Amino acid sequence: xxxxxxxxxxxxxxxxxxxxxxxxxxxxxxxxxxxxxxxxxxxxxxxxxxxxxxxxxxxxxxxxxxxxxxxxxxxxxxxxxxxxxxxxxxxxxxxxxxxxxxxxxxxxxxxxxxxxxxxxxxxxxxxxxxxxxxxxxxxxxxxxxxxxxxxxxxxxxxxxxxxxxxxxxxxxxxxxxxxxxxxxxxxxxxxxxxxxxxxxxxxxxxxxxxxxxxxxxxxxxxxxxxxxxxxxxxxxxxxxxxxxxxxxxxxxxxxxxxxxxxxxxxxxxxxxxxxxxxxxxxxxxxxxxxxxxxxxxxxxxxxxxxxxxxxxxxxxxxxxxxxxxxxxxxxxxxxxxxxxxxxxxxxxxxxxxxxxxxxxxxxxxxxxxxxxxxxxxxxxxxxxxxxxxxxxxxxxxxxxxxxxxxxxxxxxxxxxxxxxxxxxxxxxxxxxxxxxxxxxxxxxxxxxxxxxxxxxxxxxxxxxxxxxxxxxxxxxxxxxxxxxxxxxxxxxxxxxxxxxxxxxxxxxxxxxxxxxxxxxxxxxxxxxxxxxxxxxxxxxxxxxxxxxxxxxxxxxxxxxxxxxxxxxxxxxxxxxxxxxxxxxxxxxxxxxxxxxxxxxxxxxxxxxxxxxxxxxxxxxxxxxxxxxxxxxxxxxxxxxxxxxxxxxxxxxxxxxxxxxxxxxxxxxxxxxxxxxxxxxxxxxxxxxxxxxxxxxxxxxxxxxxxxxxxxxxxxxxxxxxxxxxxxxxxxxxxxxxxxxx
DNA sequence: ACTGCATTCATTTTT
DNA sequence: TGAATGCAGT
Numbered sequence: 001x002x003x004x005x006x007x008x009x010x011x012x013x014x015x016x017x018x019x020x021x022x023x024x025x026x027x028x029x030x031x032x033x034x035x036x037x038x039x040x041x042x043x044x045x046x047x048x049x050x051x052x053x054x055x056x057x058x059x060x061x062x063x064x065x066x067x068x069x070x071x072x073x074x075x076x077x078x079x080x081x082x083x084x085x086x087x088x089x090x091x092x093x094x095x096x097x098x099x100x101x102x103x104x105x106x107x108x109x110x111x112x113x114x115x116x117x118x119x120x121x122x123x124x125x126x127x128x129x130x131x132x133x134x135x136x137x138x139x140x141x142x143x144x145x146x147x148x149x150x151x152x153x154x155x156x157x158x159x160x161x162x163x164x165x166x167x168x169x170x171x172x173x174x175x176x177x178x179x180x181x182x183x184x185x186x187x188x189x190x191x192x193x194x195x196x197x198x199x200x201x202x203x204x205x206x207x208x209x210x211x212x213x214x215x216x217x218x219x220x221x222x223x224x225x226x227x228x229x230x231x232x233x234x235x236x237x238x239x240x241x242x243x244x245x246x247x248x249x250x251x252x253x254x255x256x257x258x259x260x261x262x263x264x265x266x267x268x269x270x271x272x273x274x275x276x277x278x279x280x281x282x283x284x285x286x287x288x289x290x291x292x293x294x295x296x297x298x299x300x301x302x303x304x305x306x307x308x309x310x311x312x313x314x315x316x317x318x319x320x321x322x323x324x325x326x327x328x329x330x331x332x333x334x335x336x337x338x339x340x341x342x343x344x345x346x347x348x349x350x351x352x353x354x355x356x357x358x359x360x361x362x363x364x365x366x367x368x369x370x371x372x373x374x375x376x377x378x379x380x381x382x383x384x385x386x387x388x389x390x391x392x393x394x395x396x397x398x399x400x401x402x403x404x405x406x407x408x409x410x411x412x413x414x415x416x417x418x419x420x421x422x423x424x425x426x427x428x429x430x431x432x433x434x435x436x437x438x439x440x441x442x443x444x445x446x447x448x449x450x451x452x453x454x455x456x457x458x459x460x461x462x463x464x465x466x467x468x469x470x471x472x473x474x475x476x477x478x479x480x481x482x483x484x485x486x487x488x489x490x491x492x493x494x495x496x497x498x499x500x501x502x503x504x505x506x507x508x509x510x511x512x513x514x515x516x517x518x519x520x521x522x523x524x525x526x527x528x529x530x531x532x533x534x535x536x537x538x539x540x541x542x543x544x545x546x547x548x549x550x551x552x553x554x555x556x557x558x559x560x561x562x563x564x565x566x567x568x569x570x571x572x573x574x575x576x577x578x579x580x581x582x583x584x585x586x587x588x589x590x591x592x593x594x595x596x597x598x599x600x601x602x603x604x605x606x607x608x609x610x611x612x613x614x615x616x617x618x619x620x621x622x623x624x625x626x627x628x629x630x631x632x633x634x635x636x637x638x639x640x641x642x643x644x645x646x647x648x649x650x651x652x653x654x655x656x657x658x659x660x661x662x663x664x665x666x667x668x669x670x671x672x673x674x675x676x677x678x679x680x681x682x683x684x685x686x687x688x689x690x691x692x693x694x695x696x697x698x699x700x701x702x703x704x705x706x707x708x709x710x711x712x713x714x715x716x717x718x719x720x721x722x723x724x725x726x727x728x729x730x731x732x733x734x735x736x737x738x739x740x741x
Numbered sequence: 742a743c744t745g746c747a748t749t750c751a752t753t754t755t756t
Numbered sequence: 757t758g759a760a761t762g763c764a765g766t
Contacts (some may be wrong), residue, residue: 070750075755076755076756077755077756078755078756079755080755093748103755103756104755104756106756208756224746240755272753273754273755274754275752275753275754276753276754276755377752377753378750378752378753378755379751399754426756433742436743438742438744439742440742440743441742442742443742480743505744551756552756553756554756569752569753569754570753571753571754571755572753572755574755575755578755593753595752595753595754596752611753632757633757634750634751634757634758635757638758682743704745726749
């Protein structure tokens with residue numbers, strides 16, 4: 001903590017001499033300076049929400065209302081937490097240590113480590129990933145002998161997770177709750193699952209919230225501790241909280257005898273996660289939950305042009321049940337372009353139209369980094385990807401398979417987990433036959449039996465079996481080798497540290513050889529990822545710290561850098577902004593999604609509409625919406641109707657154009673759409689220009705492409721290289737995508 | 742214990 | 757359409 005003296009405190013100051021409060025609008029200022037008592041800040045899209053949150057945090061510190069560790073600041077994403085920490089640091093002029101600032105889950109993990117015994121765990125409990133959860137649940141389900149077709153494990157996992165989202169421990173699940181699954185066996189299996197977790201000294205993600213909330217509910221002494229600790233609570237994205245998160249916050253905020261200094265920031269119009277357990281009602285109910293609450297509305301938008309805001313506002317006005325906000329443009333640029341709605345022939349034409357438009361914007365000086373294609377569902381990305389590759393536009397898919405979720409990384413992590421926590425049976429099960437050691441279901445059974453007979457974890461039981469010579473043949477030899485490798489690695493861990501230990505173990509276990517001997521195109525990439533993993537490991541002091549980081553943070557900066565067009569889902573785009581946003585697939589059934597309509601009725605429709613609102617409001621300068629007349633669904637082409645949302649966009653903010661109906665003649669469908677004057681954006685040095693002057697590729701050079709693997713250059717023109725790949729496919733590609741082998 | 746064929750079924754996924 | 761699982765065959 002700093003003993004650095006804060007700026008002279010001027011509670012509710014008039015603003016003189018306080019740089020951090022300068023240049024805020026009156027509403028923002030109110031949101032920051034109303035420090036005491038419950039406060040709800042309704043922050044529309046692009047109204048400076050993050051700024052308010054961080055400035056408020058700093059303000060509380062600078063006016064000496066609380067010490068850094070007396071503020072609880074909660075976000076949903078690691079990204080938001082990181083950003084907040086950085087920006088608070090900037091205002092204070094130094095990084096602050098010891099903050100209770102993080103995601104719900106990270107903060108709960110921290111609390112749970114302190115009070116693990118109240119949840120029947122030890123302080124060093126493991127946090128399972130989704131694979132492990134599912135494997136464990138399948139094991140637990142076995143004795144029930146359910147028809148796995150009718151009652152699949154993922155379905156039950158969903159039920160359990162929803163219970164956890166609602167703060168229901170097995171004991172709190174009522175008969176009425178337990179009707180959905182397997183003729184009322186769900187609660188019993190849930191109970192068994194929780195018992196298994198406890199035996200493994202493990203918890204799943206939902207348990208982090210659930211256990212802590214349960215402890216706060218049932219241990220007044222623990223709750224009291226936190227009441228004394230936290231003077232101020234800040235919550236980001238309140239509209240996305242689920243019931244446990246709400247309970248957790250309310251327990252922490254409601255201190256007897258004092259008012260709750262809880263400030264929740266959110267936007268009911270951007271609630272798009274109800275299917276994950278989020279309850280918009282939490283934000284709608286705020287005043288009831290916290291009597292005397294003040295409400296501040298941030299409605300001045302500094303992001304988008306008036307037409308974009310007008311279109312978004314007109315759309316969202318069709319929703320009922322809103323707290324009600326009207327976004328006003330903070331800038332007065334009536335010059336902005338209207339939202340463009342384009343009808344096209346089919347989904348391929350759509351992809352072409354979008355890529356042509358992107359190209360055209362780029363030609364006018366816009367950077368690809370400022371463009372995004374936002375789709376409703378993952379399957380829509382494929383058409384765009386194909387077209388982008390053909391066109392040679394660099395792009396990145398946001399929210400694909402994440403680094404820590406790749407097989408090779410999860411395997412390596414399992415190796416680390418078994419080092420760190422020898423009782424981690426799930427980790428052991430994962431790696432026992434990776435690489436292949438001839439251990440199948442039967443072999444695994446034998447190991448389990450050995451462990452059970454000795455009442456020890458799986459790894460220890462296996463070790464004992466090996467020592468007795470109870471394992472024969474190839475399997476016996478291989479397992480012995482693995483166990484030896486593990487024990488030598490433990491020595492190395494002590495003597496030479498965790499980085500060397502990991503490298504040693506991956507080598508000795510034969511794991512690296514497994515990939516080296518793999519001839520598939522992904523193998524070299526996987527080895528590269530493993531190298532990257534050891535590099536990342538070096539940033540942490542201990543294995544334990546690293547594993548905690550991985551379990552909670554699950555992200556890893558990769559190939560950021562070059563300007564690339566972003567391709568992602570609308571959900572993934574929340575909180576981001578781009579100069580130019582492409583919104584394809586606005587058709588009935590796709591968007592709004594048929595399934596949501598079927599399952600969620602009017603509520604579902606309204607959530608889809610909020611999603612559309614989120615999509616449009618991501619755009620700063622240009623929003624381009626597309627709908628196709630026909631779309632290929634699985635095998636066959638089906639006609640599609642324009643989305644009802646299109647009718648809800650106010651005419652004065654929209655330009656409509658229809659290229660559908662007739663088969664395209666091929667070229668530049670979209671050209672006439674974009675001759676609407678030059679972009680206002682400054683012309684940056686185009687990062688692509690640099691990449692086209694690139695390395696001296698020659699005909700016949702061996703090259704590697706991240707998607708297509710290894711190939712040979714068979715042709716080239718100024719910007720593109722023609723490459724024939726091992727698969728036999730020939731592609732025209734931008735050289736920046738390719739590296740020489 | 743592994744391989745290959747058939748069958749199934751397709752949203753969104755902050756942690 | 758294609759990927760991902762499950763079962764039967766070797």
